[in-house]
Amino acid sequence: MADNILEARGLSKAFRGFMAVQDVDLSIERGSIHALIGPNGAGKTTCFNLLTKFLQPSAGRIVFEGRDITELKPADVARRGMVRSFQISAVFGHMSALENVRVALARSRGGNFDFWRSERALSVFNDRAHELLYDVGLSDSVDVPAAELSYGRKRALEIATTLALDPKLMLLDEPTAGMTESDVARIVALIRQIRSGRTILMVEHNLSVVSGLSDRITVLARGRVLAEGDYASVSADEAVITAYLGS
Numbered sequence: 679m680a681d682n683i684l685e686a687r688g689l690s691k692a693f694r695g696f697m698a699v700q701d702v703d704l705s706i707e708r709g710s711i712h713a714l715i716g717p718n719g720a721g722k723t724t725c726f727n728l729l730t731k732f733l734q735p736s737a738g739r740i741v742f743e744g745r746d747i748t749e750l751k752p753a754d755v756a757r758r759g760m761v762r763s764f765q766i767s768a769v770f771g772h773m774s775a776l777e778n779v780r781v782a783l784a785r786s787r788g789g790n791f792d793f794w795r796s797e798r799a800l801s802v803f804n805d806r807a808h809e810l811l812y813d814v815g816l817s818d819s820v821d822v823p824a825a826e827l828s829y830g831r832k833r834a835l836e837i838a839t840t841l842a843l844d845p846k847l848m849l850l851d852e853p854t855a856g857m858t859e860s861d862v863a864r865i866v867a868l869i870r871q872i873r874s875g876r877t878i879l880m881v882e883h884n885l886s887v888v889s890g891l892s893d894r895i896t897v898l899a900r901g902r903v904l905a906e907g908d909y910a911s912v913s914a915d916e917a918v919i920t921a922y923l924g925s
């Protein structure tokens with residue numbers, strides 16, 4: 679039997695009677711890269727918000743690491759290891775890349791910022807922060823204020839701050855949105871590199887990114903699962919082709 683890190687059953691969300699997500703089943707296998715795709719308005723973002731508990735489902739259950747998390751708060755879900763990479767707005771522009779990662783490391787320890795007062799703790803945090811910045815290719819930008827980084831580099835920093843929380847399941851929200859081709863290639867390489875020991879669920883519009891990275895793909899349309907499988911099977915699916923052409 680598959681070892682699923684996350685399972686959602688019958689997940690639904692109504693906004694004043696409008697079903698944005700309806701009866702969605704989702705199984706994310708441990709160690710896989712799973713993509714959630716679909717035309718605009720398909721319900722991808724709502725699904726992400728439901729899984730991370732930023733939204734409370736109208737119906738359905740969510741099980742993470744064998745525990746029912748349906749009633750938990752976002753912070754509790756994150757503490758258990760399901761972490762969503764936020765859009766750039768969550769990166770503090772006036773702080774350096776290094777400081778941003780240090781803050782994320784402090785958050786991963788329950789928001790304890792005492793390390794700033796202890797030299798030893800500070801040096802452990804610094805070492806780990808440098809390591810993470812190295813991992814995402816930002817070693818040369820350690821002291822650069824985040825606001826001065828290029829768009830692609832900000833996204834890399836955002837991934838470093840997510841990695842600082844040591845996620846078991848990482849949710850990436852359109853990791854290549856708005857990027858130049860060379861930045862896209864860099865982020866794809868980075869995602870390949872950080873997948874080791876982790877499971878990644880991503881919403882992504884760029885289908886060449888999806889085809890190159892994903893082990894499994896769930897296609898949503900109008901709030902429902904339209905198809906699921908590897909890239910070859912979903913891209914040949916008549917219903918998927920029709921949904922994309924119609925969007």
Ligand code: ADP
Pocket residue numbers: 693696697698716717718719720721722723724725
């Ligand atoms: P996607 O991310 O696939 O583009 P969304 O999950 O953002 O889709 O939206 C799915 C549908 O739900 C859309 O029709 C959207 O207008 C609607 N929707 C999303 N959030 C809300 C909300 N807070 N209130 C009302 N309708 C919403």
